[in-house]
Amino acid sequence: MVFATVGLAGFVLTLGGLAFVRVYDNQLIRQTEMELLTQGAVITEVYRAMLAEQVGSRDYGKPRTAKWPFPIPDDQRLRPILPSLRASDEPLPSDDTPPRSLVPGEPLALDVGQRLRPVLENVRAATLAGIRVVDAGGVVVSGSGMDLMGASLANRPEVKQALHGLPTSVLRRRHSEPEDTPLASLSRDTGIRVSVALPVIQGERVWGAVVLARTPMTFTKALYSDRWNLTATGLVLLSALALMSLAAATLLGRPVRALVRQTRAIAASAPEGFEPMARPVVAELAELSESLAGMASALRDRNQYIRSFAANVSHEFKTPLASIQGAVELLRDSADAMTPEQRSRFLSNVDADAKRLTRLVQRLLELARADSMTATPASVELGPLLKALVARSDAAGLAKVDLGPVPEGLTVALPAEVMDDVLWQLITNAGQHGGADVQVSLSVETSSTGATHVVVRDTGPGISEANRARIFDAFFTTARARGGTGLGLTISQSMLRAFGASLELRPAQPPNPGAAFAVAAPPASTQRK
The missing domain is CATH 3.30.565.10 (Histidine kinase-like ATPase, C-terminal domain)
Incomplete structure (x- = not known):
């Protein structure tokens, strides 16, 4: 059970660590997506309000053809936008410089975009997100920079979906830059970029879209930015692990050492070696200690039996052998001086003792067979x-x-x-x-x-x-x-x-x-x- 628990704990920790890294990557991407959605929702509403002042009651933009992708609560005034990206999503090609639009931007949208540009630049300076506003035709009419003014984003999948009235988030590949390397830099050096396109909706018509892009925080930089808290947490966990390991070593080491002492006591024939150890903790060690104590007791009893048996055999054999030896010596020294009756008596004694020895040997063999039966x-x-x-x-x-x-x-x-x-x-x-x-x-x-x-x-x-x-x-x-x-x-x-x-x-x-x-x-x- 101990080894199974340790192995299972190692498996769970490894699996948990992999799952944590994956979940953390997802969280970093969704955190970036949520930030972009929040910024985009505000900018979209500001742009819609400014454009509504210019449009008035005219039939502007194009009809909305897509349903809202997220569940709408009972309160119809609510229109939630939820993050949906995952680290496992397949990224789209990088957002290279888009082509110039053959059709100029819509005049009202250009006018509103011109007035909105300072706000977008200030927002970009604070959030480091790239922001573009496109009209109903997908032409860039405003942004946090002047580099893409007049370019067409209509071919981008997320912009296409947004111009149909569907908020869309995608991952795009990103080219690494030299300044991405330092961990302490603000630049995020991951190989992907989060792109969010939110439609500008007025009633059931789409007036354009707001496109935002930002590189998500990498796992390494997230750890670096939170290194002190993580270090403190790691020290606490290591301390807890050390205490648990010490407790486990104590619980397992104490009975093992007691078992070693028991075996040494058995070898030295000390009394404590013939008693199972107290509080063994582990059932297998308790069983082993009881088996050792039982084996030691059996060997001790067997040894005592063998000693007593050997002493008894020696005694039983000594008497007839001494009698035979004495009779032989008398016959050797005084046989000629003895009468026939005396010699016959001594020979009868030798014969009786020899038969007794024969019976003893026979009975000992029978006892050996009985003991090993x-x-x-x-x-x-x-x-x-x-x-x-x-x-x-x-x-x-x-x-x-x-x-x-x-x-x-x-x-x-x-x-x-x-x-x-x-x-x-x-x-x-x-x-x-x-x-x-x-x-x-x-x-x-x-x-x-x-x-x-x-x-x-x-x-x-x-x-x-x-x-x-x-x-x-x-x-x-x-x-x-x-x-x-x-x-x-x-x-x-x-x-x-x-x-x-x-x-x-x-x-x-x-x-x-x-x-x-x-x-x-x-x-x-x-x-x-």
Whole structure:
């Protein structure tokens, strides 16, 4: 979102800047056009009033053939003239020196134009606009200069439209001049000129037209003329941008620095590295911090497990290896002095310790496989599997197993071999710890969450309170003398965990003190993928 916002902001600013330049160019052109329209409207009215005194009631000029191009309000006395030019309009050729008219100007128009010329010259001196007044035939009868007197402007498009009664504004090309270059000069060095032609209308007749021309202000000179205000505004905007950038850098930089500190704390095993950072601001950084904290905690727990596991393995291997080494040394040093019974006893001890080491290695391999087991979709029907376990226990002579009622077709989301191994481990544990007369019962329960619990309960002496807390620890066993490795329940837990199942130690049910375990398995329909 941050990068998208920055990119969008850059796009909007670029587009806005281009649009501003274009709109500003349009505004400069329309400002010049509006100035010319305002001057022209006054001059047109003055010329019409002066000419009306000379014309009187005579039928003067020519009929008006064009409708007023702008909407006329309800008040019929109003006749608005609105600017219409745009910077994108195609400019006409430059207004080169027009040809001399073959027909002289209308006498009344010439007389009025002669009296109006001083006013036009004063207006030009103040506004720098070129002003020409033409009669109904398009002949120049007055102006702000004498250079075009008697020339014909009738062929110019804007003048043609004005002589039909239609006010017209056009853009014309302009030749650049050497004095246009300095920014501080009054001359406007744009390549176009605004030309406005306003008809002189009396009733429904056109008595002539007033033509005005002026070069619009260029964008560069407009900026130069307003440079101090623009500089102040720019400084304010830059300050605001700097403050916004500083705020954004603070908001983003602080959590990034906190994230760096967290990674360094993790590397140094400092406690603060295992907690997500506070107030991360950005959701992605919060998620990354939580992931780092979770990963660090998992690695720490795994490291502690490996250390404890390595220490336990070392301890479990050290005892039988020391026994084997001691027996071998005795046999090597005193074998000839020993009786056959003594040698046989020592060799039996070596054999028993070697078998114990073999069982430990085998169980460790099983634990490794259980820890790395990958869950694949599988299910098993409980009824046949539990009946097979009862028959197997009877055949092995381990313990008498009673099977409670099992719902027909009940299926759990566990592989058959995993369920079989775990339940068989619980049955053999009951036989090892419960004695020769121990009895085992298998029952099936269904919880409110839909999970199925297979309960294995025996009638043995049970598990003491001190041992209940350590029953699932690796290498913990109370049957070491009988060959126990203390890894059976740990392996069972690891296998079940891979499939979203669990192994629980349940409390004893008086008056029976025996041990009770439950395998909690999800139903087949909710198996983890």
